[in-house]
Structures are given as structure tokens and as C-alpha cells.
Amino acid sequence: MSYENGMAPVRALEDDSDVEEEALVADYKEQVQYGGGMDELDQISLAQQADEIQARLVQAAQPLDFQATLETKFQSYDNYCALFHYILNSDGPVDLEPPSYYWAWDVIDEFIYQFNTFSSYRARIARQGNNEEEAQILRDNPNTWGCYSVLNVLYSLIQKSQITEQLTAMRRNEDPAAVAGPYGSKNLYRMLGYFSIIGLLRVHCLLGDFSLALKTLDDIELNKKAMFARVMAAHFTTYYYVGFSYMMMRRYADAIRMFSHILIYVSRTKNFQKNTQYDSISKKNDQMLALIALCVAFHPTRLDDTIHTALREKYGDQLLKLQRGGPESLPIFEELFRLACPKFISPVPPDFDRPEANVDPIDHHLSIFMEEVKTNMWSPTVKSYLRLYTTMDLKKLAGFLDVKPEELRSWLLVNKQRTKQLRWTDNGLLEGELVNISDLDYALQGDLIHISEAKMGRKLVDWYLRNLSRTYA
Amino acid sequence: MNGEDPQERPEQIRNIINGLERYNPQAADVLEAYLQQQCEEKFCDCNANRALLKLYQLNPDRIKDEVITNILVKAMTQFPSPQFDLALHLLSPSHSNPGPNSSSDLAEAVSKLRVLNAQLEGAQYARFWATLDSDDIYADLTTDIAGFEEMIRVRIAQLVSQAFREVQTSVLEGWLGLDSEEEVKKFVVETCGWKVDEAGLVHVPKNPENEAKKTEIREDVSVDMFSRVIKRAWEDNA
Numbered sequence: 001m002s003y004e005n006g007m008a009p010v011r012a013l014e015d016d017s018d019v020e021e022e023a024l025v026a027d028y029k030e031q032v033q034y035g036g037g038m039d040e041l042d043q044i045s046l047a048q049q050a051d052e053i054q055a056r057l058v059q060a061a062q063p064l065d066f067q068a069t070l071e072t073k074f075q076s077y078d079n080y081c082a083l084f085h086y087i088l089n090s091d092g093p094v095d096l097e098p099p100s101y102y103w104a105w106d107v108i109d110e111f112i113y114q115f116n117t118f119s120s121y122r123a124r125i126a127r128q129g130n131n132e133e134e135a136q137i138l139r140d141n142p143n144t145w146g147c148y149s150v151l152n153v154l155y156s157l158i159q160k161s162q163i164t165e166q167l168t169a170m171r172r173n174e175d176p177a178a179v180a181g182p183y184g185s186k187n188l189y190r191m192l193g194y195f196s197i198i199g200l201l202r203v204h205c206l207l208g209d210f211s212l213a214l215k216t217l218d219d220i221e222l223n224k225k226a227m228f229a230r231v232m233a234a235h236f237t238t239y240y241y242v243g244f245s246y247m248m249m250r251r252y253a254d255a256i257r258m259f260s261h262i263l264i265y266v267s268r269t270k271n272f273q274k275n276t277q278y279d280s281i282s283k284k285n286d287q288m289l290a291l292i293a294l295c296v297a298f299h300p301t302r303l304d305d306t307i308h309t310a311l312r313e314k315y316g317d318q319l320l321k322l323q324r325g326g327p328e329s330l331p332i333f334e335e336l337f338r339l340a341c342p343k344f345i346s347p348v349p350p351d352f353d354r355p356e357a358n359v360d361p362i363d364h365h366l367s368i369f370m371e372e373v374k375t376n377m378w379s380p381t382v383k384s385y386l387r388l389y390t391t392m393d394l395k396k397l398a399g400f401l402d403v404k405p406e407e408l409r410s411w412l413l414v415n416k417q418r419t420k421q422l423r424w425t426d427n428g429l430l431e432g433e434l435v436n437i438s439d440l441d442y443a444l445q446g447d448l449i450h451i452s453e454a455k456m457g458r459k460l461v462d463w464y465l466r467n468l469s470r471t472y473a
Numbered sequence: 474m475n476g477e478d479p480q481e482r483p484e485q486i487r488n489i490i491n492g493l494e495r496y497n498p499q500a501a502d503v504l505e506a507y508l509q510q511q512c513e514e515k516f517c518d519c520n521a522n523r524a525l526l527k528l529y530q531l532n533p534d535r536i537k538d539e540v541i542t543n544i545l546v547k548a549m550t551q552f553p554s555p556q557f558d559l560a561l562h563l564l565s566p567s568h569s570n571p572g573p574n575s576s577s578d579l580a581e582a583v584s585k586l587r588v589l590n591a592q593l594e595g596a597q598y599a600r601f602w603a604t605l606d607s608d609d610i611y612a613d614l615t616t617d618i619a620g621f622e623e624m625i626r627v628r629i630a631q632l633v634s635q636a637f638r639e640v641q642t643s644v645l646e647g648w649l650g651l652d653s654e655e656e657v658k659k660f661v662v663e664t665c666g667w668k669v670d671e672a673g674l675v676h677v678p679k680n681p682e683n684e685a686k687k688t689e690i691r692e693d694v695s696v697d698m699f700s701r702v703i704k705r706a707w708e709d710n711a
Contacts, residue, residue, distance in 0.1 A: 147531060148496070155493060208562035209527060211520070248562070250555045346566065347531055357567050364566035368558050371587070375595045406599070409644070413596035416636045417553045443685040445638045446674065450685050457691040461698065468702055 056083055058099055061106035064114055070134055073118055077145050080111055084153050087192070088160055093183045102231045104191035108199040109233065111153070116206060118145040119345035129355030139352050147347035150203065154196040160184075161193025167219040194227050198234060201241050206345050208365055210245040214429040217242065222429075232269075236262060236281055240288060242429065244342065247291060248365075250372065252299035253437055254424050259288045259295070260304055267306050287340035289314050294336055297322035297329070298376060299421070299437060325380035333373045337366055379415040382408075383440055386451050394447040405447070412449070416442065476517035476551040483507075490524045501528045501535050508543060512618050517547050519556045526563040533565065538579045541568070542614050545586050550624045552593040553632075561587070585610055598629050602650030626650065630665050635682035642673045 060083050064076055087094055098104055122138050122145075125131050143149065158164060162184035166176035176184075183189040197216060204213035220226060222242070228234040243258035266285055292307065293315050300323065303311065311319060321332045344361035351357050385397060398408040419438035424431065439454040486507055489500050504525040511517055522544045529536045541564065548556040561569055561583075569583045589611070592601040605611050605622075615621040626649050633640060633648065642654045651657050654673065661667040661675050668676045677683060 151496065207530065209523070210562065211523065211559060212527070248555075249559070348533055348565075351567075359566035361566050364564075364569060365562060368561050368569075371591055372555075372558065372594070375591065406647075410596040410598075413632065413636055414553075414594075417596070417632065439690070441685045441688075442636075443638055443683040444636055444640070446641060452685045452687045454687070455689045457689055459692045461692055461694045465698060465702065 053086075053096065054099065057096065057103065057107075061099075061103055061110055063110055070137060073114070073121075074141070074144055076114060077118075080114075080153075081149070084157075087188070088153075088156050093186050093189060095186075096188050098188050098191055101191075102233075104188070105195045105198075105228075105231045105234045108154075108192065108195040109237070112150070112199050112202055115145050115150045115203075116343055116345060119147075119347075120343055123346060123350045123358060123360070126350035126352045127355055127358045127360070129352075135352045138349070142349045147207070151200075154199050154203065157189070157192045157196040158200075161189040161196075163190060163193030163197065164219050166190070167194075171219075171221065191227075195234065198228060198238050201245075202237065202342075205241045205245055206342055207347055208344060208361070210248040211430060213241065213245045214249075218428045218430075232281070236266070236284060240284060241342070243288065243291060246429075247295055248369070250298075251422055251424075251432070252295040253301070253421055254432070255295045256292060256299070256301060256303070257424075259292045260307055263288055263292075263307055263310070264304055267310070286314060290318075290336040290340040293319045293322055294333065294340075297325075297333070297380075298418075301437075323380060325377045327377065329377060330370070330373065334366065334370065337369060338362065341365065375414060376418060378411045379418065382411050382415050383438075386440060386442060386449070387453065389449075390451055392449045392451065394444070394449055397449070409444075412442070412444065475554045476519045476548070476556055478520055479516050479518050481514070481516045482518055482521065486518070486521050490521050495524045495527065496531070498528060498532045498535060501525060501532075504528070505537070505540055508540060508547070509617075511547060512543060515620050515624065517551060519548050519551065519560065522547065523560060523563060526560060530563050530565065536579075538582070539617070541579065542582050542586065543617050545583065545590075546615055546618050546621065549586065549590045549593065550618070550621065550628065552590070552628065553596075557590045557594075582610065582614055586614065593625070596632075598650070599647035601625075602647075605650070622650070626660070627664065630661070634665070634667075634677045634680065637677050638679070638683050640675050640677065642669065642675055645675060 056079070060080065064072065068076070125134050125138060129135070160183045162179060162181045165179040166184055169176045169179050180190070184193065197220060200216045201213050204210075204216060217238075220228070222238070223229075228238050239258050239262035243255045243262075246252075246255035246258060263285065266281060289307075289311050292303070293311060296303065296311075296319070315336070318332045318336060321329050322336075341362060344365050346361050381401065385400065386392070394408060394412075395405050398405045401408065403411075419436055419441070420434055421437045422432035423435045423437070425433055439456065440451070441454070442449050442451040444450070485503065489495055489503060494500050504521060507518070508522060508525065511522075525540070526544060529541070544560055545557060548560045551557070564583065568577070568579050569587070585608070589601060589604055592598070592604060605615075618624075629648055633645070642657045645651075645661065646654060646657050649657060649660060651660060657675075658669050661669060667678065670676065
């Protein structure tokens with residue numbers, strides 16, 4: 001028996017310890033039980049302060065009606081501008097308390113959601129080219145819900161609140177209040193600033209800038225102490241966008257880790273979720289399962305039992321086809337990507353005069369993604385054959401597969417190159433070390449393929465701990 | 474990731490891409506000059522180049538076609554990596570997906586480069602060189618990038634060394650885009666430092682990648698993993 005450490009390329013160890021999730025679940029349970037009373041308190045205090053500005057704060061967190069007219073959308077934009085202008089540009093920090101601990105998240109979430117839907121709507125009007133009246137209004141107001149103003153709001157909130165400095169201090173175990181400044185020491189600013197960082201993650205991702213999206217979270221540690229973990233929707237959104245960005249950067253192991261974490265968390269908190277909240281989460285839940293299916297197709301790995309079962313129930317047929325690879329898998333990749341991707345937008349107004357020139361951004365990003373899918377589509381076939389041998393002649397294998405030897409050489413190179421992946425260890429989300437993520441390795445000596453398969457030692461300690469905690473619970 | 478954060482990046486560029494200056498349309502000039510420097514000095518800073526594409530994304534009036542294609546060609550030299558794709562994601566959809574009704578020069582150039590890149594990513598190196606020779610437009614697109622072909626060739630050789638212990642010269646001839654076995658021998662001996670035997674077989678020195686050694690994955694056990702069990706046991710007793 002030989003096992004190597006140090007010299008051989010590092011093989012990644014599967015990390016499926018669920019200690020983190022357990023702790024989060026316990027935290028959340030406490031919060032929900034406690035939160036029950038909080039809501040009533042909120043309403044009473046609201047009734048008492050029928051203050052106009054408080055009403056505006058509450059209003060800003062309210063979702064816009066699904067069928068809102070263009071006029072309402074413009075009006076809503078103006079309201080946000082006025083509110084943020086008041087918060088950011090008054091003489092000194094304004095003296096307001098956020099109506100609830102999740103208010104700041106709701107505001108930023110709704111603000112970006114409206115920006116997102118407005119941009120998509122505008123692009124659709126331009127593409128369809130049959131609503132001249134609305135097209136004219138949109139043409140005349142290119143700056144409403146403009147990308148620069150949305151970015152400006154988010155960055156200003158981050159800067160004013162000194163949230164980056166505060167988070168850095170917290171990571172060094174120093175007192176954040178020392179660097180918070182006059183604005184950042186107020187709850188309102190600190191929370192708006194914090195959730196603006198998550199908002200930026202989302203906006204960058206919507207615009208197709210996946211590495212910048214991940215870089216935005218440099219100051220936020222993804223663990224149970226993070227502030228976003230207190231607001232379920234924020235927690236959920238963060239992991240969705242981080243996971244998606246990882247997937248687009250071909251860091252499938254990291255993407256799977258992100259999606260798994262949040263899906264396990266959701267499945268364990270399901271029983272004490274309030275129903276309304278759970279409905280909105282359940283759609284995203286399915287989307288993330290679809291994304292896990294895509295990632296697992298690129299990077300086969302053992303999933304957590306809960307997720308594996310859910311995946312098989314929801315996308316069993318698709319998963320099989322994805323894992324088999326080849327041209328038949330392509331439509332499934334497309335289908336699941338469309339189903340699960342964010343609603344990508346273009347940052348600039350569309351060309352209203354040439355409807356046919358406006359390509360849907362989703363098609364654009366999908367076509368780039370599919371290029372990588374096509375490059376890798378033969379890897380499952382190649383791997384399934386290689387597993388059967390320790391040495392194999394290339395020409396013979398090419399005969400089995402009914403392809404030219406040149407073609408097979410390319411497939412072998414592609415598969416080998418893709419087994420090395422950046423994988424997060426600690427520090428920023430973009431950092432990581434290059435590891436060999438496959439249990440199958442091979443090298444060629446002329447036309448002779450030498451194959452070696454890594455043996456999985458049994459994970460006894462992990463098994464023991466899991467079952468122990470189950471008996472306790 | 475290759476070509477993400479090179480050591481050559483000057484202080485000024487670092488400040489632009491790490492701060493709010495990255496949104497200032499005027500920063501485009503500095504980033505364009507920096508791209509020019511990358512093209513001449515044969516290094517690559519895809520991160521900074523994406524900041525430039527981002528500025529173009531937000532300010533389409535500043536777009537310079539040849540800057541976009543140069544960024545893409547630079548990103549392509551980093552294969553296999555997501556760099557080219559990450560750059561593509563920042564282009565306007567109409568620039569990278571030429572529809573039947575909207576053919577612009579830029580859209581055509583981008584789609585040509587996507588073909589090339591797909592061949593490199595798919596390890597179809599012989600086909601890559603053939604494509605490169607098939608159309609004069611490729612010479613135009615790569616002309617600003619000093620040493621383009623050489624960089625690609627060296628990169629291919631490096632990738633070959635990670636998968637092969639021995640490889641026939643005839644295979645390498647196609648992959649490296651060279652015209653004769655003599656040239657191949659010259660290249661692998663002088664540039665790569667490999668050996669060629671009388672039978673025309675190229676021997677690649679041993680490295681961790683081309684060994685394909687057997688390994689066993691063992692479980693990492695740390696004290697922390699037991700913390701909850703111990704805590705629990707302690708609490709039950711208390």
C-alpha cells in the first residue's frame with residue numbers, strides 16, 4: 001500500500017462535514033422562535049410613530065406589484081433616489097432606526113430586483129418592437145434605472161458606512177466601532193452598507209462579471225457568524241450568486257460546496273420556516289439543485305445524502321443524461337442552465353430602432369457556457385473506459401470508441417487538463433490552490449496509456465461522527 | 474488562474490482596478506496603454522483587461538474594436554483557462570453573437586476568435602494551426618501581440634509535458650504547427666530541453682503530472698471534528 005503526501009499532486013479531500021450547517025440551524029431556530037414576538041412589537045411601534053419618513057422606509061422594502069405600469073416603475077425609481085439621497089446627502093447621518101433587523105436587506109433586495117426587472121422589460125420592449133408608445137418613453141429616459149446610478153447607490157452606502165473597514169477590523173478581532181465613523185456607528189448605515197456588498201455581488205453577476213462578483217465579498221467571511229446569516233433570504237441569495245459565479249469560473253468543486261451548504265441548511269430549517277418565506281425559497285431551491293446537477297456533470301463527486309436524494313427526485317432523468325455526456329447531453333445542459341441562471345441584463349439601453357440587433361443576454365452567456373460544455377462532452381465516455389484498464393493502447397481504444405486516434409488524443413488531453421482545478425482553502429473567495437480533483441489519473445508513453453485510480457480509504461471517523469450525532473438528536 | 478494577477482502590474486493599475494477609479498471612463502486611456510504594454514512585453518493581466526472591458530460595457534461610445542480583439546487574443550494565450558470566456562461574458566451580446574441581420578466587423582472578428590479559442594481549449598492543436606493559416610483575418614487580429622505563435626507553441630509543449638512521457642515527433646509536428654520533423658527536434662531540444670532518440674521518439678522528463686502514480690485518499694482527522702461530541706458528553710454529565 002502506498003500513499004503519498006507532498007510529492008504527488010494534491011488530491012482534494014471531500015469535505016462533507018456538516019458541523020457548520022448544524023450550528024447554523026440551531027442559531028436560526030432560536031432566531032425564529034424569538035422573532036415571533038418581535039414582529040408584533042414592530043407593528044406596535046410602527047403604529048405609534050406614524051411618521052412620514054418611517055412610512056417611506058417601510059415603503060422602500062415593499063415589493064412592487066407584478067403588473068405595475070411603466071409609470072409606477074419610474075415613480076418607484078424616483079422614490080428610491082429621493083430616499084437614498086436623503087440618507088446619503090443630509091447634513092450628517094440621519095437619525096433613524098431601521099424598522100426591523102431585516103429591513104435593510106429587504107430594501108437593497110427590492111431595489112436590485114426592480115432594477116433587474118426594469119432592464120429585462122426594457123430589453124424585451126426593444127426586441128419585440130411592437131409597442132412604440134412605451135419604446136418612446138424608454139428612449140426618452142435612458143438614465144432611469146441606469147446601471148451607473150444603481151452602482152453609485154450601492155458603492156456610496158458601502159463607503160459612507162465604512163463597512164469594509166469595520167469588517168476588516170472584526171476579522172482582526174478588533175472593535176469595529178473604532179473605525180465606524182459617524183455614519184457607520186448607526187445601525188441604519190451599517191446594515192445598508194453591509195447588504196449593499198451582497199447587492200453588488202448580485203449586480204456584478206447579473207452583468208456577467210463573475211470574478212468581480214466574488215471579489216466583492218473579500219471582506220465577508222462565509223460562516224455562521226456572518227451578518228447575512230441572520231436573514232434567511234440574504235443567506236440564500238448570497239450562496240446562490242457565489243455558487244453561480246464559481247460555476248461560471250469553472251470552479252465546480254467550490255460551486256458544489258456553496259450550493260450544498262445552503263441546500264442542507266434549507267432542508268433542515270424547512271419545518272420551522274414561515275410559509276410565505278418558504279414559498280419564495282422553494283423556487284430558488286430547485287434552481288440550485290439544477291445547478292448542482294450541471295456542476296456534478298463536470299466534476300463527478302459524492303454528494304450529501306439529502307441533496308443526492310432531492311436531486312434524483314427532481315432531476316433524475318436529466319442527471320443521468322448529463323453524466324453520460326456526448327451530444328445527447330447538450331440540450332439538457334441548455335435546459336437546466338436556462339431554468340436556473342440569474343436573469344442576466346445588459347447595462348446599457350437597447351437599440352430601439354433595430355429590434356433584431358438586440359440579443360437576449362441570457363442567450364449570450366449561455367452560448368459561452370455551452371462552448372465549455374461541448375469541449376468537455378466526451379470526458380465521461382473516456383473516463384468510463386479508462387477505469388477498466390491499467391494500461392491500454394491508444395489506437396485500440398480509439399477503435400472501441402469508433403474515433404480517429406488524433407481525436408482521442410485530444411479528448412485525453414482535455415480530460416487531463418480539466419482535472420486540475422482551483423479550489424478554495426481560506427482567504428478570499430477568488431483564491432485557492434490548484435488540486436487534482438479526479439480519482440483517475442493517466443499518462444501517455446507514445447500510444448500506451450498508463451492509468452492509475454486513486455483508492456478511497458474508508459472515512460470511518462466521519463461515518464462514526466455522523467451516526468453519533470444522529471442518535472443524540 | 475493563469476494571467477490573473479501578474480507581478481508586472483504597476484501600482485497605478487492596481488489602484489485603478491481595486492478602487493472606484495475602475496468606473497471612471499477616463500481610466501480607459503490608462504488601461505488601454507497598459508494593454509499595449511502587455512502586448513509588447515509578452516505578459517498578460519487579464520484582471521486589468523476585464524476592468525477595461527467593464528468600462529466599455531458601461532460606456533459603449535468609448536469602444537475601440539482593436540482593443541477588444543487584442544484583449545481576447547491575449548486571454549486566449551492563457552489556455553486552458555476560463556480567461557477568454559470571462560472576457561467574452563463582458564462583451565455586449567450583439568458583439569459576440571452576430572445575428573443574421575447585424576453583421577459588424579467586430580462581431581465577425583469575435584466569432585472568428587471564438588473558433589480559434591475553442592480549438593485550443595479542446596486540445597485540437599493541429600486544427601488550430603490550420604485555422605490560423607486559413608484566413609488572412611487571423612494575421613490581422615494577432616499582429617499586435619508580440620510573439621503570439623511562439624507563446625502558443627510553448628504553452629502547447631508545456632501541456633504535452635504534463636500528459637506524456639514519450640511522444641512521436643510526427644504528432645508534435647502537427648500540434649506545434651511546425652513544418653518538418655527537423656524543426657520539431659530543434660524546438661523540443663532547444664526550447665524545452667527534451668531529448669529525441671534515433672527512432673524519432675521525444676522523451677519528456679519526469680514530472681508529477683506525467684507519472685500517474687497510484688495514490689490512496691485517506692481521511693484527515695482533526696481534534697475539532699470531535700468537539701461537538703465532547704461538548705455533548707460534557708453537557709449530558711453536567
